[in-house]
Amino acid sequence: MGNFVVATGEWIGAILLSVSAMLVPALVAIVVLIAVIWVVRWIRHKKQEQAHTPL
Structure with a gap:
């Protein structure tokens, strides 16, 4: 389960990048x-x- 969380964190980081x-x-x-x-x-x-100002 811990591995899954790390992988998800990496995914989120990659998506944000x-x-x-x-x-x-x-x-x-x-x-x-x-x-x-x-x-x-x-x-x-x-x-x-x-253009408006007279020369």
Whole structure:
């Protein structure tokens, strides 16, 4: 029975490792996506401001 518990613990550890290994790139991708969208919106806003101001 003790062996079974150890094996289950190893399984849980392996599952957690694989999940975290999948989550980290996903989180990075989400953060990068948000950053890109934010920068694009900011650049567009700046361009609109420049267009509105008379030269």
